[in-house]
Amino acid sequence: MSNRKIPEGTISRLFIYLREVTSIVNMNIRTVSSAELGDRTNLSDAQVRKDLGYFGQFGVSGSGYDTQELKAALEKILGKGKTWNVAVVGVGHLGSALLAYSGFKEHGLNLVAAFDSESKKIGKNVGGATIQPIEEMPKAIRDKKVSIGIITVPAESAQEVADRLISSGVECILNFAPASLNVPENIKIKDVDLSRELETLSYFLVNKK
Amino acid sequence: MSNRKIPEGTISRLFIYLREVTSIVNMNIRTVSSAELGDRTNLSDAQVRKDLGYFGQFGVSGSGYDTQELKAALEKILGKGKTWNVAVVGVGHLGSALLAYSGFKEHGLNLVAAFDSESKKIGKNVGGATIQPIEEMPKAIRDKKVSIGIITVPAESAQEVADRLISSGVECILNFAPASLNVPENIKIKDVDLSRELETLSYFLVNKK
DNA sequence: GTATGTGAACTATTTCACAGCT
DNA sequence: AGCTGTGAAATAGTTCACATAC
Numbered sequence: 405m406s407n408r409k410i411p412e413g414t415i416s417r418l419f420i421y422l423r424e425v426t427s428i429v430n431m432n433i434r435t436v437s438s439a440e441l442g443d444r445t446n447l448s449d450a451q452v453r454k455d456l457g458y459f460g461q462f463g464v465s466g467s468g469y470d471t472q473e474l475k476a477a478l479e480k481i482l483g484k485g486k487t488w489n490v491a492v493v494g495v496g497h498l499g500s501a502l503l504a505y506s507g508f509k510e511h512g513l514n515l516v517a518a519f520d521s522e523s524k525k526i527g528k529n530v531g532g533a534t535i536q537p538i539e540e541m542p543k544a545i546r547d548k549k550v551s552i553g554i555i556t557v558p559a560e561s562a563q564e565v566a567d568r569l570i571s572s573g574v575e576c577i578l579n580f581a582p583a584s585l586n587v588p589e590n591i592k593i594k595d596v597d598l599s600r601e602l603e604t605l606s607y608f609l610v611n612k613k
Numbered sequence: 614m615s616n617r618k619i620p621e622g623t624i625s626r627l628f629i630y631l632r633e634v635t636s637i638v639n640m641n642i643r644t645v646s647s648a649e650l651g652d653r654t655n656l657s658d659a660q661v662r663k664d665l666g667y668f669g670q671f672g673v674s675g676s677g678y679d680t681q682e683l684k685a686a687l688e689k690i691l692g693k694g695k696t697w698n699v700a701v702v703g704v705g706h707l708g709s710a711l712l713a714y715s716g717f718k719e720h721g722l723n724l725v726a727a728f729d730s731e732s733k734k735i736g737k738n739v740g741g742a743t744i745q746p747i748e749e750m751p752k753a754i755r756d757k758k759v760s761i762g763i764i765t766v767p768a769e770s771a772q773e774v775a776d777r778l779i780s781s782g783v784e785c786i787l788n789f790a791p792a793s794l795n796v797p798e799n800i801k802i803k804d805v806d807l808s809r810e811l812e813t814l815s816y817f818l819v820n821k822k
Numbered sequence: 823g824t825a826t827g828t829g830a831a832c833t834a835t836t837t838c839a840c841a842g843c844t
Numbered sequence: 845a846g847c848t849g850t851g852a853a854a855t856a857g858t859t860c861a862c863a864t865a866c
Contacts, residue, residue: 409834411834411835411836413835414835415816416809419808419809420793420809424793437846437847437848438847444793445793446793448837449847450837451835451836453847453848453849454850457848457849457850461849462848463847463848463849464843464848465843465846465848465849466843466845466846466848467844467846467847468846468847468848482815482816483816483818488815488818497710501706501710505706505707505807507808507811508811510808511815512815551818552814552815575817576818578811578814582632584653584655585655586655592818594813598716599628599716599720600625600628600629601787601803601805602716602717602722602787603628603691604624604628604803605761605785605803606692606697606720606722606761607624607691607692608785609692609697609761609784609785610691610695612784612801618856620856620857646824646825646826657858657859658825659858659859659860662826662827662828663857663859665827666827666828670826672827673826673865674824674826674827674864675825675826676824676825676826677825677826678826
């Protein structure tokens with residue numbers, strides 16, 4: 405079962421289940437059913453069981469899931485505890501907010517480098533990293549074994565930054581620039597397009613009656 | 614054709630096409646084919662045609678789409694030019710970054726109110742709005758005709774904030790808190806879960822070989 | 823000849839529904 | 845009796861492929 409193709413959405417939901425089961429464990433509740441988990445996450449019971457089913461059999465017929473076991477299983481599947489080195493390119497408003505974002509450490513991400521093209525920012529310290537010029541990217545990324553690059557530069561320069569990140573050796577990219585980037589097959593890219601989220605809400609407001 | 618059910622993803626992609634066709638218009642190019650548009654956006658030509666097809670027939674057989682016309686049509690469909698009032702609840706790092714984010718005005722969103730529960734933040738001015746205590750939310754939202762609420766508070770208080778926003782009259786919510794919120798059917802909610810994006814990348818790194 | 827618009831085929835994902843375990 | 849695990853059915857979304865229009 406484990407090597408069937410797993411939907412993208414399943415992975416994302418697994419993190420939601422983990423969040424929820426962690427809170428349930430903290431309430432000292434020993435078991436939980438797929439229906440309860442579904443209620444708490446606004447998902448169907450069938451969806452919960454199907455998602456978990458991709459990774460094995462964690463439940464007990466008739467009583468549900470042992471919360472501690474399920475938590476441990478999800479943490480194992482999702483690689484909780486592993487840590488990765490991260491670099492941010494572009495230290496504007498969004499970049500700075502990300503650098504100050506406490507969630508980084510919690511998710512096993514160590515910010516080890518920051519780059520910006522504006523010379524007046526060079527040398528400043530943000531979130532524990534010293535801002536370097538873009539030119540130093542390849543060497544710094546290799547030396548510091550960065551595997552995740554975060555792009556928070558304007559759309560115009562995003563592709564160029566992505567290319568440099570990739571040729572320097574990063575394996576995944578979180579792209580905040582509103583641009584469609586071309587990357588090789590083996591590189592994982594996630595777009596977080598805030599403009600588009602806002603625009604989609606605005607579309608909803610225009611088109612509801 | 615216009616009243617068939619339109620996939621969520623289609624709307625989102627329409628904004629990508631608009632972004633691209635705008636840049637093409639600025640290059641003084643008069644026509645574009647679905648194949649070219651697909652190349653530039655990393656989507657298939659069929660996807661482009663299908664997406665546009667939900668809203669009418671904009672193309673010319675044999676030559677493609679008139680770029681000016683397509684741009685105008687997309688702007689009309691997507692409600693470009695309309696403006697909406699926005700309130701932010703929670704003025705921490707992320708909230709402040711959003712408030713400073715220039716993209717707001719560009720997308721027709723006017724920040725008209727900001728709220729925080731920390732008394733030492735009250736009265737400060739951010740992005741043109743004065744931070745008010747949460748208690749003043751219902752009145753301020755009604756008075757200022759806010760239709761979009763942005764939640765950037767910790768997960769624990771997100772549901773409560775959402776409830777208050779909704780009872781005060783907002784119609785959509787952009788939720789940055791890592792929590793599954795319950796909202797009535799008629800309210801549009803979009804989750805932007807940065808933690809989950811980061812976690813998903815980390816899952817990818819754990820599970821690639 | 824070239825590129826659209828769109829049913830039909832295909833693929834992916836979700837929901838159903840129930841046999842089987844405790 | 846209650847709840848899981850999972851094929852089968854249903855639904856959603858994407859790609860194909862071609863008749864049609866310029």
